[in-house]
Each structure stands twice: as structure tokens, then as C-alpha cells.
Amino acid sequence: MAEVAEAVPRRVAGRSRPRAGALLGTVPFFAFVTIFLVIPTLTVVIGAFTGAGGRGFTPANVRALTDEYILAAFGRSITLSAASAIIGAVLGALLAYALVTAKPDGPLRRVVTAAAGVLAQFGGVTLAFAFLATIGLSGFVTLWLQEHGLDPYANGVWLFELPGLTLVYTYFQIPLMVIVFLPALDGIRPQWREATASLGGNTWHYWTRVAGPLLAPAFLGSALLLFANAFSAYATAAALVSQGSPIVPLQIRGALTSEVVLGQANLGKAMALGMVVVVAVVMTLYALLQRRTAKWLG
Amino acid sequence: MARVIFRWTVLTVMGVFFLLPLIAMVEFSTRDPETWPLLLDWPRLAEEYPALAEGILASLAQAALTSVLMLVLLVPTAIWVRLRLPRLRRVVEFLCLLPLTIPAIVLVVGLAPVYAWVNYLIGGSSLTLVFAYTILVLPYAYRAIDTGLSAIDVRTLAEAARSLGAGWTTVIWRVVLPNIRSAVLSAAFLTVALVLGEFTIASLLHRTNLQVAIEFLGKSSATVSVAVSLTALLLAFALLLVLSLAGSSSKERRS
Numbered sequence: 001m002a003e004v005a006e007a008v009p010r011r012v013a014g015r016s017r018p019r020a021g022a023l024l025g026t027v028p029f030f031a032f033v034t035i036f037l038v039i040p041t042l043t044v045v046i047g048a049f050t051g052a053g054g055r056g057f058t059p060a061n062v063r064a065l066t067d068e069y070i071l072a073a074f075g076r077s078i079t080l081s082a083a084s085a086i087i088g089a090v091l092g093a094l095l096a097y098a099l100v101t102a103k104p105d106g107p108l109r110r111v112v113t114a115a116a117g118v119l120a121q122f123g124g125v126t127l128a129f130a131f132l133a134t135i136g137l138s139g140f141v142t143l144w145l146q147e148h149g150l151d152p153y154a155n156g157v158w159l160f161e162l163p164g165l166t167l168v169y170t171y172f173q174i175p176l177m178v179i180v181f182l183p184a185l186d187g188i189r190p191q192w193r194e195a196t197a198s199l200g201g202n203t204w205h206y207w208t209r210v211a212g213p214l215l216a217p218a219f220l221g222s223a224l225l226l227f228a229n230a231f232s233a234y235a236t237a238a239a240l241v242s243q244g245s246p247i248v249p250l251q252i253r254g255a256l257t258s259e260v261v262l263g264q265a266n267l268g269k270a271m272a273l274g275m276v277v278v279v280a281v282v283m284t285l286y287a288l289l290q291r292r293t294a295k296w297l298g
Numbered sequence: 299m300a301r302v303i304f305r306w307t308v309l310t311v312m313g314v315f316f317l318l319p320l321i322a323m324v325e326f327s328t329r330d331p332e333t334w335p336l337l338l339d340w341p342r343l344a345e346e347y348p349a350l351a352e353g354i355l356a357s358l359a360q361a362a363l364t365s366v367l368m369l370v371l372l373v374p375t376a377i378w379v380r381l382r383l384p385r386l387r388r389v390v391e392f393l394c395l396l397p398l399t400i401p402a403i404v405l406v407v408g409l410a411p412v413y414a415w416v417n418y419l420i421g422g423s424s425l426t427l428v429f430a431y432t433i434l435v436l437p438y439a440y441r442a443i444d445t446g447l448s449a450i451d452v453r454t455l456a457e458a459a460r461s462l463g464a465g466w467t468t469v470i471w472r473v474v475l476p477n478i479r480s481a482v483l484s485a486a487f488l489t490v491a492l493v494l495g496e497f498t499i500a501s502l503l504h505r506t507n508l509q510v511a512i513e514f515l516g517k518s519s520a521t522v523s524v525a526v527s528l529t530a531l532l533l534a535f536a537l538l539l540v541l542s543l544a545g546s547s548s549k550e551r552r553s
Contacts, residue, residue, distance in 0.1 A: 022382040026390075029375040033393050036433045040408025041400065047408075091312070098308040101301050110543075112309075118538040119316065124497045125509045126527040129516060130319040133326035133524045140322035171319070174312070232401030235497035239513050249403040256407065256502055272404040283399055 044276070047269035061270035070251065070271065077231060077247040078278075080162055084169035085226035091170070092177020092226075093219060099178070100185045113182065116175035123172050124235035131168050131240075135159060160241050168236055173226050180225055184218035184293060221289035228282045231275070248275055320528075327525035337525055347519075350526065353511025356424040360507060361493040364431040365486045368439050371432065373482060376443050377474050380452050394440035397433055402498040405433070413503050424505040427496075434499070435492050439485040446481020450474075484541055491537045494530060 051058040064070065095112075102108045135141050135152060136159065145152055158164050188211060196206040234249040245251045248271055255268030327333050336343055344351035372394075379386050397405070409430055416426050452474055459473045475482070497509035508530060515523040 022378075025378045026375055026383065026386065029371055029390070032371055032429075032432070033436075036409070036412065036429050037393065037396060037405075037436075040405055040412055041396075043408040043411055044404060094308050095312050098305040101305055108309075114539055114543055115316075118535050121491065121495070121534070121538060122531070124495050125513045125516075126495070126531050129512065129520075129524050129527040130323050130531070132516075132520070134319045134322035140325045141318065171316070232403070234401070234403040235501075235509070238497070238501070239516070249401070252403055252407060253502065256410065268407055272407040275401055275404055276399075279399055279401065 044269050044272045047266050048273040050266055050269075061266045062273070064267055065270055065274055070248075073245065073248045073251045074274065074278075076162060077249070080165055080169070080247060081227045081230035083162075083166045084173050084230045085223050087166070087170050088173025088177050088226050089181075089219065089223040092174040092222075093181055095174065096178045096181045096185050099182065100188075104186075113178070116178040119175035120172055120179055122175075123233060125239040127168060127171060128236050128239035131159070131164075131171075135167075160243075162246065165237055165240065165247075168240065169230050169233065173230065176226060176229060177222055180222045181218060184215060184222075188214065217289045218293040221286050221293060224282050224286040224289065228279050228286070231278060231282070320531075323524055323528045323531075327521055327528055330521045333521050333525045336522070337529065347515065347522065349506070350511045350515055350522070353506050353508045356506050357494055357508035359425055360427055360431060361490045363425060363428045364435065364493050365489045367428055367432045368435055368489055369482060369486065372436070372439055372443060372485075373475065373478075374470055376440070376447060377452065377470050380447060381456050381469075391440070391444070394436045396437075398437045402434065403502075405430070406499050406502045409499065409503065422505070424500070424507060427500055427503065427505050427507065430499050430503075431489075431493050431496060434496065435489045438488045438492065442485040442488060443478065443481050446478035447474075449481075450477045480544070484544070487537050487541045491534045491541075494534055 048061055049057055049059065051060065065074075099109050099112055131139075133139055137153070137157070142152060153159075159167075192210055192214075193206055196210050201209065232249075234253075237247060237250060238253060241250060245254045252268050252271050252275075255271065336346070340351075375390065379390050413426070413430075416429070420426060455473050455477065456469050459469045464473065494508060496507065497513065500507040500510050501513070508526075512523050512526050512530070515526070
């Protein structure tokens with residue numbers, strides 16, 4: 001539709017006034033975006049290479065990223081994101097497949113996709129409290145399990161550490177996977193299965209030789225998107241973890257809130273730049289895989 | 299047959315996993331029978347939990363103002379760029395989608411110095427968060443409005459109106475805008491839902507909103523904060539559900 005509109009030769013619109021006048025109309029938008037998006041982004045990039053007191057170029061902040069505790073935080077962030085992305089991708093793909101086998105316009109599929117759209121947005125403080133009410137120390141499930149002689153926290157409370165965060169993150173990762181993976185599954189044509197059968201292949205051959213390789217790029221791409229999603233998340237972890245800063249976003253919180261005392265502001269910027277680099281690498285890979293997916297399943 | 303069993307097994311297991319936290323919230327927040335009547339009694343709530351009442355009011359005001367600022371900034375620009383400056387469309391699109399690749403926690407690091415100036419110029423009110431929130435909702439709002447504009451022939455509409463003597467303001471306000479009403483509405487809905495759930499920026503820029511108040515309250519009164527969480531959640535669910543159902547039915551009509 002957009003292409004059609006574009007292809008119409010420019011008649012009245014476009015030549016009635018000089019371009020400079022037309023540009024004026026976009027000034028409010030560009031001014032606002034410059035102040036509240038471009039300048040903050042540049043602040044992070046430039047600040048990461050600026051010494052304490054705002055003077056001079058120094059690689060010190062970025063070099064400080066290799067400090068043991070920061071590397072460990074990046075390691076834990078990546079572990080958490082990878083674990084929740086893999087679990088979310090596998091379970092989400094199963095759920096998406098269950099939906100594909102149902103009627104395409106049936107109520108089941110419509111309700112589940114609508115719910116997934118809502119739940120994928122669900123995060124932050126309210127999600128943390130939802131899980132505190134469920135498996136917190138006095139949560140609904142915890143008490144129920146204890147009544148039946150099972151204590152989920154017999155070996156220590158894991159809810160406020162990486163395993164707990166992984167579980168909580170899964171809650172928004174699975175729905176996101178359903179949303180991004182469903183179109184790829186829809187692209188699979190029943191004829192391919194028939195073609196496999198007519199060549200003498202069974203279900204195993206179909207999944208390992210035909211559907212599997214075709215879906216692999218879409219699956220990997222979706223998993224990468226999930227990784228970036230978990231890696232950027234802050235609010236849920238901030239509400240759950242009040243002691244210590246196991247992951248990078250919480251380390252940045254530490255650097256931001258203690259900047260007056262320790263002059264760590266620019267270290268915070270360096271960590272923020274590190275996060276941007278990780279997200280950028282992941283999203284580039286995602287875009288590449290997306291292009292490959294479009295070849296067959298577009 | 300095997301497929302049907304597989305489908306219902308997966309759906310049941312997932313259903314339990316996704317419903318359990320919601321049920322637990324209901325159970326947790328009704329342990330103290332006083333909690334829900336208190337939430338419905340605004341004067342008492344404001345008296346007993348002033349920080350929470352302040353947060354609720356701040357969030358509602360932020361949601362309303364962010365929607366207005368987003369629409370004022372984005373709708374005329376999107377229409378204008380389509381009509382007069384098609385070459386700028388890529389730039390506008392890039393800028394609007396940029397916040398998707400910048401985590402909120404990173405944006406906050408860069409926003410802190412900008413907000414030092416905002417504090418200095420117009421004060422530290424929690425309403426100043428509206429600027430940051432407008433950036434945050436830009437990708438979602440832009441995609442909604444852009445989809446709406448792609449579905450109509452903006453150029454022909456504008457030419458027809460211009461040939462009848464309408465000025466550019468009339469074209470945007472009285473001709474194009476009514477035609478993308480549902481897109482504008484869905485952009486506003488998304489904005490409200492996102493702003494009501496925002497925590498990162500408010501908390502780190504030391505301003506208050508609903509989520510900050512809930513988190514703060516969680517330390518002293520877990521039951522009330524779970525009850526408020528549930529209410530906020532159901533409100534956001536209702537908003538987004540209406541949006542996605544409306545979206546899928548309008549898509550059907552088009553096809």
C-alpha cells in the first residue's frame with residue numbers, strides 16, 4: 001500500500017512551497033528527539049571514554065570493565081539471559097506448535113495469541129510481586145507445598161538469585177516466543193510433508209531433514225530476540241533483588257546511586273556502553289537470521 | 299489423535315504456569331480482609347498510604363500527558379513527512395525505532411545529565427518524566443500510526459482537500475486525522491499501558507509513580523502492594539486485550 005502511494009507522481013503536494021518551509025514542520029519532532037534521545041545516547045558513548053571530572057579522553061573506564069566483579073556481573077547477566085531465552089524458546093515453540101495444529105481461525109488460537117501479546121509486555125515490579133505472592137517465603141504455592149511436606153527452599157532461598165530470576169523471566173519469555181515464532185510455523189506448508197512422504201520419508205525424516213532445517217534460522221533468531229529482551233530487563237530484577245548486584249543492570253544502578261560518593265558515574269556509562277554493544281551484536285545476528293528465514297518462510 | 303493429546307497437554311501445563319501467579323495474587327491479597335475495601339475507599343487510602351495515593355495520581359497524569367505529547371509530536375510529523383518530505387521518512391523511522399535497541403537502564407544513564415538541566419529549568423516534579431516516557435513509547439506509537447497511514451491514501455486525500463482550498467492545518471487536522479482514528483487510538487492505548495508499567499526511569503531519576511510506590515510499599519505492607527499490583531495488572535491487561543482483539547478484527551475486515 002505504501003509503495004503504491006509512493007509511486008504516484010508528485011503533483012500538488014511537494015512542489016507548492018519551497019523545501020525549507022516544509023522542513024520547518026519537522027523541527028519540533030527533531031528538536032525533542034535530539035534532546036531526549038540523541039544527546040543521552042551520545043552522553044553514554046562519550047562519557048564511557050571520559051575521565052573523572054569530565055576532562056580528557058581515557059580508556060580507563062572501558063578498561064575497568066575487565067575488573068573481576070564487572071566481568072562476573074556480565075557473565076551472570078549473559079547466563080541468566082541465555083538460560084531464560086533457551087527455556088522460553090523451547091517451551092514457547094512447543095506452545096506455538098500446539099496452536100498451529102489447532103484451527104487457524106478458531107477461538108483457541110485467537111485467545112491464546114491475544115493473551116501472549118498481553119503477557120509478553122508483563123514485567124517489572126508487578127511481575128516480581130506476582131511471584132512473591134506465588135513462591136515467596138509465605139507465598140501461595142510455597143505454603144501449599146510445605147503443608148504437603150515439601151519445602152522448595154530446603155536447600156536455601158533461590159528465588160532472589162539467578163535460578164529465581166530465570167523462572168520469573170520465563171513468564172514473559174514464553175509469550176514473546178509464541179508471538180515471534182508463530183509466523184514462521186505458519187509458513188510451513190503441508191505439501192512439504194506430503195512431498196517427504198511420497199519420497200518414502202517418515203515423520204522423523206520430515207522433522208530432521210525438512211522442517212527442522214527450515215525452522216532452525218527462525219528458531220535461533222527468536223531465541224536471540226528473547227536473549228536481548230532478558231538482557232535489557234531491569235525492573236523485575238531490581239524489585240526482587242535488594243541485596244547485592246548480581247547482574248549488570250543492577251551494577252549500573254549501584255554506579256548511578258553512588259556516583260556522588262565514589263565518582264563512578266563514568267564507570268556506569270562504560271557498563272551501559274557494554275550493554276549496548278552486547279544488545280547490538282545480538283540484534284545484528286537476529287537481523288541476519290531474519291533475512292535467511294524470509295527466504296523460505298516469508 | 300496424538301496431536302490433540304499433545305495440544306491439550308501443552309496448553310494445560312502452560313495454563314497452570316501462567317494462571318498460578320495470578321491466582322496466588324488473589325489469594326495473597328485476600329488474606330487480610332481489610333485490604334480490598336481499603337483500596338476502594340480513596341480518602342482512607344490517601345490518608346493511610348499517602349505515598350501510594352501520590353504514585354497513583356502521578357502515574358495517571360503521566361499516562362495522560364505522555365499520550366498527548368506523543369500524539370502532538372508524532373502524528374503531524376508522520377503525516378507531514380509522508381506528504382512533503384518522503385526522503386526524511388527513513389530518518390524519522392530510524393529515530394523512532396532506536397529506543398528498541400537501547401535498554402531503559404542505559405537510557406537512564408544518558409538521561410541523568412539531561413534531567414539535571416530539566417530540574418534546573420522547570421523543577422523536579424514527577425510530571426517531567428513525560429519527556430522520557432514519550433521517547434520510550436516512540437517505537438510502539440510510531441509503528442501503530444505508520445500502519446494506520448499506510449492503510450489510507452494520504453497523498454490523494456491531501457490533494458483533494460488542497461484543491462478545494464484547504465490549508466495544511468485543515469488537511470492534517472480535519473482530513474487525515476479522522477481517517478487514522480483507530481491507529482491513533484491504539485497508539486494512545488499502548489502508551490497508557492506502557493507508562494502505567496514503567497519503573498526503571500522513574501526510580502533511578504528519583505521521581506514517583508505507581509510502580510515506584512508499589513515497590514516502596516512492598517517493604518512495609520506486602521498485602522496492600524500485591525493488591526495494588528493485581529489491580530494495575532488487570533487494568534493493563536484489559537487495555538491491551540481490547541487493543542489486540544480490536545486489532546485482529548480490523549485486520550480481518552481488511553482482508
